[in-house]
Amino acid sequence: MSxxxxxxxxxxxxxxSQAHAHEHGTGSPPEPDGQPWIELEHLHYRYPxxxxxxxxxxxxxxxxxxxxxxxxxxAGKSTLMLHLNGILEPTHGRVRxxxxxxxxxxxxxxxxxxxxxxxxxxxxxxSPTVLEDVAFGPLHMGVPEEQIHALVERALGAVGMSGSERxxxxxxxxxxxxxxxxASVLSMDPSVLVFDxxxxxxxxxxxRELIDLMRTMPQTMLVATHDMRLVAEVMPRSVVMDDGVVxxxxxTERILADAALLEAHGLERP
Amino acid sequence: MHAADARLKFVLVxxxxxxxxxxxxxxxxxxxxxxxxxxVASASAHLGPFRLARGAFIALxxxxxxxxxxxxxxxxxxxxxxxxxxxxxxxxxxxxxxGTIAAKSWLSVQAALLLTYTTPFHELVDALRKLRxxxxxxxxxxxxxxxxxxxxxxxxxxxxxxxxRSAAAPGRRAGGSLAWRARVTGGMVGTLFLHxxxxxxxxxxxxxxxxxxxxxxxxxxxxLTGGEWLAGALIVVALVTFELAAQRWLPRL
Numbered sequence: 001m002s003x004x005x006x007x008x009x010x011x012x013x014x015x016x017s018q019a020h021a022h023e024h025g026t027g028s029p030p031e032p033d034g035q036p037w038i039e040l041e042h043l044h045y046r047y048p049x050x051x052x053x054x055x056x057x058x059x060x061x062x063x064x065x066x067x068x069x070x071x072x073x074x075a076g077k078s079t080l081m082l083h084l085n086g087i088l089e090p091t092h093g094r095v096r097x098x099x100x101x102x103x104x105x106x107x108x109x110x111x112x113x114x115x116x117x118x119x120x121x122x123x124x125x126x127s128p129t130v131l132e133d134v135a136f137g138p139l140h141m142g143v144p145e146e147q148i149h150a151l152v153e154r155a156l157g158a159v160g161m162s163g164s165e166r167x168x169x170x171x172x173x174x175x176x177x178x179x180x181x182x183a184s185v186l187s188m189d190p191s192v193l194v195f196d197x198x199x200x201x202x203x204x205x206x207x208r209e210l211i212d213l214m215r216t217m218p219q220t221m222l223v224a225t226h227d228m229r230l231v232a233e234v235m236p237r238s239v240v241m242d243d244g245v246v247x248x249x250x251x252t253e254r255i256l257a258d259a260a261l262l263e264a265h266g267l268e269r270p
Numbered sequence: 271m272h273a274a275d276a277r278l279k280f281v282l283v284x285x286x287x288x289x290x291x292x293x294x295x296x297x298x299x300x301x302x303x304x305x306x307x308x309x310v311a312s313a314s315a316h317l318g319p320f321r322l323a324r325g326a327f328i329a330l331x332x333x334x335x336x337x338x339x340x341x342x343x344x345x346x347x348x349x350x351x352x353x354x355x356x357x358x359x360x361x362x363x364x365x366x367x368x369g370t371i372a373a374k375s376w377l378s379v380q381a382a383l384l385l386t387y388t389t390p391f392h393e394l395v396d397a398l399r400k401l402r403x404x405x406x407x408x409x410x411x412x413x414x415x416x417x418x419x420x421x422x423x424x425x426x427x428x429x430x431x432x433x434x435r436s437a438a439a440p441g442r443r444a445g446g447s448l449a450w451r452a453r454v455t456g457g458m459v460g461t462l463f464l465h466x467x468x469x470x471x472x473x474x475x476x477x478x479x480x481x482x483x484x485x486x487x488x489x490x491x492x493x494l495t496g497g498e499w500l501a502g503a504l505i506v507v508a509l510v511t512f513e514l515a516a517q518r519w520l521p522r523l
Binding site: 082085087108111112115116118120122123124125126127128129132135136137139140141145148168169170184185188 | 391392395412413415416417419420469472473475476477478479480481482483487488489490
């Protein structure tokens, strides 16, 4: 993949997606100044076995912001991500996306707004062909069939996988599967992308392609990762979590320069 | 053959298997006709005339179950084998029944192979759905197809991990007892089950995250054309004619 191609695709995608959102009325009205796009208020979550995974998380992310979520294993990053589109419901507190509170009534709308990309693409790509996987979201959102093929084509184009509709997921490389997994949420035209360990298991070239791709994507992004170089290159803002709470939040440059902070929470400098 | 609609091929193959199964015992000429038809189909699918016939031998071991028929189905005794205290009498009637079963199963497997060799699996899954097979079953088959490769890779990793720790110290018997090895294998199966179970939960989350609410939705695809309906009708007529010939007109041995 050349570095220029995804740029072109993604910008085209951006312009189209904005237009698409307005003409169908699925996009929210432009936010008032300073109003965050994602808002977590006093988020608590206790797993059925009694473990407190989140103990009061407050976080606000502006539209278009790219935020890294870093912290040791078990800090609550994945649990937090599953709250962003209502897969998990908070024990206390609330989640708002685009001004809409996530609850049973709004979960359908929220899932169209927030695309979750899971760590293992084999969990996300469960259909016999790439086409069916990328079409799964739009089909279940009730998008008319005639429009779906165009959405699929655009989503695959945005991740540099054009023309792979008829391929089978298990015939693709890990890097390709990761990109198809991204396409499978991009086809739903979300305003927020949430990634769990996007670079895990990729070889240097696959990782480089992924980083270039993520830098050019216009969506609001929340990325849980241990890959500090990815954080340094793509995310201007970092949030450090440990033991179910946010322990630091600020510009990535400052966070990654704070050796004492990183060491205290089992992280390392890039 | 490769380009034909999977729904037609599915009806043809399942219909053929049913028709072959209903052929009366000893109707070898009818089974010969079926074999000839399969050879023609195989050749027209660019598989070569004998590819199916060879491939179908894979089901041969299952025929062992029918071997006792040779001795148990009475009539027309041909001779007796003496095996110590047991006398086994070979009956002509039993031999005929066994031969029929052997030929039928061999031909049925050929028909099934024809379908799998000429149809990509996802088209087959789609065809099942359009033929109104219950969605739950189709979904299970689809998931099985998707995750069989993932699962077998996982088995491969577990086996390699075990093999790399199955060392032998000089002068000692390695490998442990049978019971111990069985326990290790049991543990591996358990691990595999747990991994698959956890994966299924993650897959479910991934489905929910993309708007799944409990009912599957699919592309409607194209309806059958007039020509395809005609081909379907011809298939049914041909199969019924074959069955009548086998039951009424063709000789039996």
